[in-house]
Amino acid sequence: MIGMSGLLVKSTVIMKENLQELNQRKLAADYPVILGGAALTRAYVEQDLHEIYEGEVRYARDAFEGLRLMDALMGVKRGVPGVVLPELKQRRVPRRTGVSAAGAAGAAVEIEDIPERGSVRSDVSVDNPVPTPPFWGTRVVKGIPLKDYASWLDEGALFKGQWGLKQARSGPTYEELVETDGRPRLRGLLDKLHTENLLEAAVVYGYFPCVSKGDDLILLDERGNERTRFTFPRQRRGRRLCLADFFRPEESGERDVVGLQVVTVGSRIGEATARLFASDSYREYLELHGLSVQLAEALAEYWHARVRAELGFGGEDPARVEDMFDLKYRGARFSLGYGACPDLEDRAKIADLLQPERIGVHLSEEFQLHPEQSTDAIVIHHPEAKYFNAR
The missing domain is CATH 4.10.800 (Invariant Chain; Chain I)
Incomplete structure (x- = not known):
């Protein structure tokens, strides 16, 4: 099996x-x-x-x-008597008028009417204000203190998702476990990371002028010529969203702005987790590895907030960090490989623009970021931009 x-x-x-x-x-x-x-x-x-x-x-x-x-x-x-596998999910016949191969034999089949790529733009507004970035191009920031981004750590994702902390049937509640077990372990590990200097938090980010054309986001150089182009998938039903819709269309004659960022907490923490794994210290390995992944995500959230502030609408952020995890802020940060921008090959374009090797991040032949505890993102300022799946 x-x-x-x-x-x-x-x-x-x-x-x-x-x-x-x-x-x-x-x-x-x-x-x-x-x-x-x-x-x-x-x-x-x-x-x-x-x-x-x-x-x-x-x-x-x-x-x-x-x-x-x-x-x-x-x-x-x-051959255990009475044991059967559950039934498979049946394929739903989509609705669209047309004749399939079966229809050639006389059976009419209804299929959903799906437009060609780029033929239908969603209803996303195109009259929102375009912010002015503090600079064009890229900047590198190194040596970010742990205290600056540790407060952006999503404890729920860490305790439940990474560490598997959960209430037993007749034991203490989850909230009690967080107070007596989760947070004490977290404080101990954060102290260890600080005292042993295992974190090398760094960011490379930038702002680029851009326009959209159909399903394409076109980044421009200082003279207005095409620098690179991203082609994103469009939803085939519902609002028919596509990431390109959140930017000014080329025919408007206006330029928009897109943010790009790559963040990392460095390679030392990955080396530390590898040593734990090699020594069969599996619980310690899982705890430290899970924390390192969530710290990279916390750094990405922290820097996204910095970008919102630089673009002039950070004041719209909620007061509580917990509300940030529910995306109660303007815009969104879309990482490559997920639902709205699934093509990992686009990482090569981001790497060409940001040159993340300046912060020790490299792209493999399979378009994976190394060190593992690194993330990339396309940062969109449009107020309607929220996560969605395009496929």
């Missing part, structure tokens, strides 16, 4: 390739596959991937569903 989990949209492509490789090696019949993770949906696994895989492939929403599936798969294999 094989299990795969994917966080980024790119993961879905790799999973499909892995299933095809198992088919090619004639191993599919011997290896049931369970897939899960934030990048996947049940429909994609149990419809699209089920159609191409020659063995059994199932979707698990979480670890508990994965365990139930493994029990069922083993029960069916052993």
